[in-house]
Amino acid sequence: MCASGKIPGIFCRTGAVLLFLTVFAWPGRAQEPDIPVFDFSGIRPFLEQTDDTTYLINFWATWCTPCVEEMPAINEIARKYRDRKLSILLVSLDFPTHIETRVIPFIREHRLIPRVVVLDDPDADRWIREVSSRWSGAIPATLIYRNEKRDFYEKSFTYQELETIVKLKLDQP
Structure with a gap:
């Protein structure tokens, strides 16, 4: 869909980076504290x-x-x-x-x-x-x-x- 022009390029690049970080995050790494x-x-x-x-x-x-x-x-x-x-x-x-x-x-x-x-x-x-x-x-x-x-x-x-x-x-x- 990204190549077809239906989704702006910035969203495709951002989605790819997020997918990479999700899949390849270091195992065992501490989560960031959630401070509301x-x-x-x-x-x-x-x-x-x-x-x-x-x-x-x-x-x-x-x-x-x-x-x-x-x-x-x-x-x-x-x-x-x-x-x-x-x-x-x-x-x-x-x-x-x-x-x-x-x-x-x-x-x-x-x-x-x-x-x-x-x-x-x-x-x-x-x-x-x-x-x-x-x-x-x-x-x-x-x-x-x-x-x-x-x-x-x-x-x-x-x-x-x-x-x-x-x-x-x-x-x-």
């Missing part, structure tokens, strides 16, 4: 789950030193409790334009297990209050909840501190 960008309405459902799972939602950024320092603790919690009803979401406050240059390299370097999303919503005054009325907007900030029992922390965690809180939530009736 949400406004707050896209984040809200993660904050409103009512099943029997414990949720840990961490607000962080690659430029935030305390955030970076606590990331190994969060990652270890994700690894250690992967067989329990624990769901961890890392909400990056990095600019969406920094996904390729900062967020993805950070995920790779730290071998992050939890899902990462980027929050891009200019109305921070509104969504910060919706996350917690106690949140000043400083990061790191973490919401840990199970059903209606919610705890909000505007601080960095050590592994021991975080594990104590997560275990209590997981063991709640």
Whole structure:
């Protein structure tokens, strides 16, 4: 069809390149992390789950030193409790334009297990209050909840501190 002129040449060349990359991609090569960008309405459902799972939602950024320092603790919690009803979401406050240059390299370097999303919503005054009325907007900030029992922390965690809180939530009736 390409030679007949029914499909413009650019589409034929693009299709051929995509076919080549699909067929001959290096086996075993890691997939690019999929980092969705949400406004707050896209984040809200993660904050409103009512099943029997414990949720840990961490607000962080690659430029935030305390955030970076606590990331190994969060990652270890994700690894250690992967067989329990624990769901961890890392909400990056990095600019969406920094996904390729900062967020993805950070995920790779730290071998992050939890899902990462980027929050891009200019109305921070509104969504910060919706996350917690106690949140000043400083990061790191973490919401840990199970059903209606919610705890909000505007601080960095050590592994021991975080594990104590997560275990209590997981063991709640």
